[in-house]
Amino acid sequence: MSRAVGLHLGVIAALLALQFVLPAYHHGVLARVMVMAVFAMGYNVMFGYTGLLSLGHAMFFAAGMYGMGLAMKQWDVPLVPAFLLGIAAAFLLALVVGVLALRTAGVAFMIVTLMFSQSLFLAILHFGAITRGDEGFALARSLRQVAGLDLAAPATRYFAAWGLFSVVLLGTLALVRSRRGRVLVAIRENEERTRMLGYDVWRHKLMAVVVSGTICGAAGAAYGVLFGYVGASFSQVPYSIFPLLWVLLGGAGTVIGPFVGTLFMFYLIDLSSGLTDAYMLVVGVALVLLTLFLPRGLMGSLRDRGMKWLP
């Protein structure tokens, strides 16, 4: 077992162990952070490893969330198939968006993804009769049960979040260590050369978009199931910016970085909001300082300084 695999299994084991010792508040926080870290890890597949900067990932999160939520609320689908429907919705959306958006690159790609995401937000508002518009809707606790387990109970919620997190963490680790994953990195580093070497760049990029979108959809569906709310705010611009920030903070192109970034950002906001009302100012200053002094994010800087094996 390599050091890399050991590290990630260690993180998973540590998170499992923390379940039994954390005080209630931080226990709840960590469950939520793990779900949002899945969102960030999905984003990282596209941005960190393939070099595709999307400004519209909220649409995949929302597609998963609404796919699951509407299936349960409007069509009485049970939880597990509804969750899978949510993921399927994000998968389909990613496929369509990928095919269209990958015709562009660079800043145009950023804008196209942003526009698609904004359209989804407006669609959620426009079809308010079904989606309940900007207010969204709550999922009753009675719906959030699976095989006799209450997903709204702290321990099961934590386990569910941990399970999804572990699968995605190990999945992305396997992906980036695979042949396909190395092609993605090659595309990020030099797209032309990769093409010359005979790889189908477009196909690989599309795969990255679809994998990324699907993972983010799973995060959205999981958030809805575990925290009982489906709402349009998750499809708005800030939720496209957040995963970018988390990934950049933790270290783009590192498997563990997105989790570290999500955790760091959460506590930065949570702790500074306790000290001052101006916590967004603290966040802003932190971001500027990070770009000035830790440009590769927390884990990226570690990799630069000795931990070269960090995937």
Added chain:
Amino acid sequence: MDFGPHLLLAMLEGLVQASVLTLTALGLSLVFGVMRVVNVAHGEFFMLGAVLAWWITFLVGGPPALAFIVALLVAPLLVGTIAAAADWLVLRRIDYDPERTIVATIGLLYIIQQLTLMSYGPDARPVAPPFNTRLALPWFEFGSGGVQIYWPWGLSITSYKLFVIFAALLTGLALWAVMARSRLGLILRATQQDRETAQAFGVPVERVYALVFGLGAALAALGATLVVPIQQAHYLMGGDPLLLSFIVVIIGGLGSLRGTVVAAILIGMSDGIISVFFSPTLAKMLATLLVAMVLVFRPQGLFGSKPA
């Protein structure tokens, strides 16, 4: 209202929107064209312009026209200085790396927003327009007795809105004159085309960058100062101008000032006109998808040349 006057009204309103959008987007386009960085805080410079315009008119007092003229001169200057300082302190140090610039400007966005909330507060505040006369407009119809002129209910514009269109036009022309005719324009164009060569010819690129960043922000602030007697200054007002400017700059073709102007007018107008035909939220959705599709099938924008 009948279809004809309705369309005319939507076009006039669209033109006012387009004027302000042109100025804001020109600022973003200039920064992108010369410096090749995406300034996510651009919308916040717009907001800062509006908020400073409120402060200035509040402090100057006196007749609205006088206070407004002072604001029109001072607010863009202040915002430009703040932006240039941010460039010097932050962006210069990260060497204008595209990704790091995005994060740094997101940081700036939060800082500006929060400082505004703390000092100016969460309310939307109005600035009195220097003049504001309602001008009713006539329309014609073909009756039995030939063409008849009449004054439809609601078909009107205000003198101030006409002034906004005029002022934007004037600023656009001035910018064009600077870029095409002056020595400064020459330096800017040289830096845009090839940074290294320009440096070799003695262009102080760092200072040019700070100047351009300041100028871009000042243009946004000017647009905001013009719009603040129509809309109100509010600490969250920067989001929409940022998104729209982004769209305009890309559709217009990156770095092409001419393209930016045409795209701004196109998008400002179409936003108004589409709303005549569709329910508004659906109209916004369709317009957004349309923009995305234009980019998908013409990624270099309408006026950009195909990348080699």
Added chain:
Amino acid sequence: MAQQKTDGLIAPTRRAVLKGVAATGLATAMPGHLYGATDEPIRVGFQVHRTGIGASYGRWYDRTTTAAARVINEAGGINGRPLEIIAEDDGTDPKRGAEVLEKFANQHNCDIAYGTLFSHVVIGSAPRAAELKLPYFVVSEGHHVASGMLNRYTLQPGITDVKSQVQAMAPFVAANLGKKVTMIYPDFAFGHNHRDFFGDAIEKEGGQVVAKIAIPPTETSFTRYFPQIPRETEVIYHVMVGPAVLTFVKEMGEFFGPSSPEIFGFIDSLEAVDLATPGLEFLDGSFFWEGHPRYAQPDQTEYDKFYREQVGVDENGASVDDPRDVSTYSHMFACWETLHVIKDGMEAAGYKGPQDRAALIEAVEAMTDMPESRAHPQGPKIFNGKTHQVFGVQYISQVNGGRLDVKHVTSIEDGLYPDEVDYTTQPL
């Protein structure tokens, strides 16, 4: 414009909490700690919109809450224990809202949570309140509570919901202004509530909605929507929210010029906006719904007078420190009243600590009449324990020379409608 400085005990910041904790010499993280000492404060977690789109309302909710807590404490607190407000900003975001509730329950050891305005934050937070078994008193005016969408732990005892408000307006509009109504409203849930509930109510009065004009959110320019107003319109019914409300009303005036139909608006369209702002002259003679009359009326009650003094609002509804700082008078009274309901509920339940949360819910559910008093300065109310929703009188005021004069007060019965849920059947 800076945050108000307030007395340490009730100042709604965490700094104050720490101070308070130091004063009583207790560690924050004592799980299962039983409250016994009489000086141990009752902790009310205040979910406040300090940043984000709700900040303008949040600031006044903050001030009203601070004043109400001070008044309650000066009168001896709750069951002899001081009331302590622990405020956390939710950024007007449902996700952060849910996190803030967890913080109240598990970190600050709050007894209850309270104070949320924006509907999406309420709906995003309410599931967590039920899971944490944390009584959650919202001040939102949304129909979400009474519609049955939420749960037994969420209550709205301080402000009438929008369905009731809107329904109570229809008889007046039909009888005094006209029967053919064009509605202009924001194209999201809040606006849709107006559209649906008023549409039904005006038809019962023999009127009709001739056009429905939905304005997309984030819109900053409105003139182009007004041509959709049909000529046959007798009354414009407008309601708008957000930072662009003043633009909306001004452009409506510019559109109509000298010849407008009757105009009836919800004060939301001009909440926290000075009516004397240039460009609003055309509103003279038009009518507004008010939750609570912004301008002190000639027949002002002693209760309203007291409330105004304590919150620091002058007779024009603006801050006593700054006459241009106009309050959200039609909504913020509900913070004051909700805190008093909490006090009454806790005293009725003999509330001692978190183990009595269920008893508190049951005590509030048992409430019915709330007479007009210092605790209820907006007017008398009836609480419906089954739907967890309160119903009160509504005010209809006319603009007259830059101020609002109350012309009609609806009865509580005007706003009643059949129950849509019975929360008391849900387990606690």
